[in-house]
Amino acid sequence: MTRLSISGLAKRFDKVAVLKGFDLEIANGELISLLGPSGCGKTTTLRCIAGFEQPSSGRIEFDGADVVRLPAEKRDIGMVFQNYALFPHMTVAENLAFGLEMRKVAKPEIERRTAEVLKLVQLSDLGGRYPRQLSGGQQQRVALARALVIEPKLLLLDEPLANLDAKLREEMRFFIRSLQRRVGITTVYVTHDQAEAMVISDRIVVMFGGEIAQIGSAGDVYDRPASRQVASFIGLSNFIDGTVDGMDGEYCNVDTRLGRMRCRAGGAPAKGTAASILARPEVIVLSSTEPQDVNRARATVAERYFLGNMIDYRLDCGDGVVMQTQQPPHKVFEVGASVWFAIPAGQTWLLAR
Amino acid sequence: MKALVEVIRDPLRFGFGAVVIAVYVFLLLPIAIVVLASLNAGEYLTFPPQGISLRWYGSFFSSQPFMDAFKLSLQVAATSMVCAAALGTSAALYYVRFARGGKEALRFMVLAPLLLPEILTAIALLFFYYQIGLGTRTLVGLQIGHVLITLPFVFLSVCSALYNINPSLEEAARSLGAGSWTVFRRITLPLIKPGVITGAMFAFIISFDLFSISLLLKGIGTTTLPIQLFDYLRWDYDPTAAAVSTVSIVMTLCVVLITDRLVGLRAVRF
Ligand SMILES: Nc1ncnc2c1ncn2[C@@H]1O[C@H](COP(=O)(O)OP(=O)(O)OP(=O)(O)O)[C@@H](O)[C@H]1O
Ligand SMILES: [Mg+2]
Numbered sequence: 361m362t363r364l365s366i367s368g369l370a371k372r373f374d375k376v377a378v379l380k381g382f383d384l385e386i387a388n389g390e391l392i393s394l395l396g397p398s399g400c401g402k403t404t405t406l407r408c409i410a411g412f413e414q415p416s417s418g419r420i421e422f423d424g425a426d427v428v429r430l431p432a433e434k435r436d437i438g439m440v441f442q443n444y445a446l447f448p449h450m451t452v453a454e455n456l457a458f459g460l461e462m463r464k465v466a467k468p469e470i471e472r473r474t475a476e477v478l479k480l481v482q483l484s485d486l487g488g489r490y491p492r493q494l495s496g497g498q499q500q501r502v503a504l505a506r507a508l509v510i511e512p513k514l515l516l517l518d519e520p521l522a523n524l525d526a527k528l529r530e531e532m533r534f535f536i537r538s539l540q541r542r543v544g545i546t547t548v549y550v551t552h553d554q555a556e557a558m559v560i561s562d563r564i565v566v567m568f569g570g571e572i573a574q575i576g577s578a579g580d581v582y583d584r585p586a587s588r589q590v591a592s593f594i595g596l597s598n599f600i601d602g603t604v605d606g607m608d609g610e611y612c613n614v615d616t617r618l619g620r621m622r623c624r625a626g627g628a629p630a631k632g633t634a635a636s637i638l639a640r641p642e643v644i645v646l647s648s649t650e651p652q653d654v655n656r657a658r659a660t661v662a663e664r665y666f667l668g669n670m671i672d673y674r675l676d677c678g679d680g681v682v683m684q685t686q687q688p689p690h691k692v693f694e695v696g697a698s699v700w701f702a703i704p705a706g707q708t709w710l711l712a713r
Numbered sequence: 714m715k716a717l718v719e720v721i722r723d724p725l726r727f728g729f730g731a732v733v734i735a736v737y738v739f740l741l742l743p744i745a746i747v748v749l750a751s752l753n754a755g756e757y758l759t760f761p762p763q764g765i766s767l768r769w770y771g772s773f774f775s776s777q778p779f780m781d782a783f784k785l786s787l788q789v790a791a792t793s794m795v796c797a798a799a800l801g802t803s804a805a806l807y808y809v810r811f812a813r814g815g816k817e818a819l820r821f822m823v824l825a826p827l828l829l830p831e832i833l834t835a836i837a838l839l840f841f842y843y844q845i846g847l848g849t850r851t852l853v854g855l856q857i858g859h860v861l862i863t864l865p866f867v868f869l870s871v872c873s874a875l876y877n878i879n880p881s882l883e884e885a886a887r888s889l890g891a892g893s894w895t896v897f898r899r900i901t902l903p904l905i906k907p908g909v910i911t912g913a914m915f916a917f918i919i920s921f922d923l924f925s926i927s928l929l930l931k932g933i934g935t936t937t938l939p940i941q942l943f944d945y946l947r948w949d950y951d952p953t954a955a956a957v958s959t960v961s962i963v964m965t966l967c968v969v970l971i972t973d974r975l976v977g978l979r980a981v982r983f
Contacts, residue, residue, distance in 0.1 A: 410884075410888055411887075411888075412884055412887075431887075432884070432887040432888055433887045433888070433889075433890050433891055433892055434890075435888075436890070437888050438888070439884075439885065439888040441881040441884070441885060442881075443879060443881055445879060445881035445882050445884070445885040446885075447882060447885075447886070447900060448882075448904070449903045449904065458886065458891070458899070459889035459890055462889055462890035462891050463890055506885075507888075510889060510890070
């Protein structure tokens, strides 16, 4: 069980800065995910931690001991690869035994631990099979078992569910999460699927272009994003541009093209600051009569899509402002209808523009 | 429209099939004739044979020059196979995994004997051996020539095996605690084994069959089977030659079958 701390981690590939020197502390037993768009440096970060890439500068410490000079095989890390990387010429049991053999564990002990971990991933009967005789989900669990059986200091997973179908992916999320809780291992989980990151992690690290944009819980990054970029990467969002008029208690008054709005804010922005209000589509309330809310405006229903559990509307608010909102399916508004919409101030968030 | 396509395609398919069969017949018929001729009971290398007998096989196996040449060929081919397998695999590993600068030059150097006419390589080696005083008194020069010619076959087949290995496999092994030698022995080598075996078998067959190199680089008094056969055919025209050829053909076939068994079985596992 290990505390991982990264400081000033930078990596350049032939002059191109891929990681731009960031700090990250991961507590003992914590599961954090690295979430970000393709090419933002998630895999590179993971490979630096694993020892497959040499950082250009910065420190990586396991429990305070710098491991940057340590080769991958000495770092005692369990890694799960996107394509699983199971050894095709070995059976499941042999795959699991490999890491233990490297640690000179005695034969009976290897058998005991292999069987134990196979049980943990619910594959007890499949020890004698070759990887190609397993389904994708089973291979995934073998890869997980192989990484865990050595009882590593750290578990690293690089998009471990990317090759599974949607349903299995959902199941495996919960499986990995509960397994990680039970084993209590410090884990770094790379994904570009925000729903996966939200379900699985204690904290999410949102990365853009080799830098950390925000670190926080699922609630933090969704409800209180650090920037417009984070807000638009995670979930759907409407941005209403305006100018700060001043603080009113813990709320901030903002003048927008839809009129004056009240809005939650992280700090106390100065009067006259250009800002955007974040309103998630599901917090907006549509009605045919005028609501009591402070933040309200009129709009015309421009488009409507049935999503099954929701109805998705595009509202034309005039002045070129278009809003997206999702409403429960029992409230139906026709395209072309004139409606009111309200944005509860407690569910908005002010962002710098 | 669909029917029309069928009509056009069918003659095409038929024509293609006919060409393939014709090519096979053209290639295989001489072999069949040689095999039949070797069973000839008559005195001369004629076709069709006059009666069936194994007497020419007896004459081959009891002929001292032929048996010496046969043994030497086997020995040279086996040595070439082992050396080419070891060197070719190392070269391929270096080329695919480690080479940075001069990568293409290395590749060209290894493959050059394959691209140049064999006789040119042979002449060049002959001059070179006399220059450095190695000469052709011993079999060393001949053996080096054979390794040179057979090396590209191992190199190419191991390279393609290496390119087909998923690089994460080796990283996975490292993360599990395996050092580079263990990774090679436990992961890389088993995965490229089919490539090594295929290349090695090729090396054996090619070396066994090599003519120009052997002709120029063999010492006086020693000779390999193809050259002995050539010499024999200059003076004698009896079916012993056919028997020798048949034995060679059977041996080549055996090597191919062994390869197929070894590699074929492995291939099913991947
Ligand atoms: N070996 C390399 N040589 C040169 N550039 C590289 C190398 N590996 C990665 N890069 C570059 O570094 C950047 C980050 O790559 P990385 O694989 O870390 O992205 P990622 O966040 O994992 O993306 P994805 O979600 O697509 O996997 C990319 O622009 C990539 O082109
Ligand atoms: Mg990646």
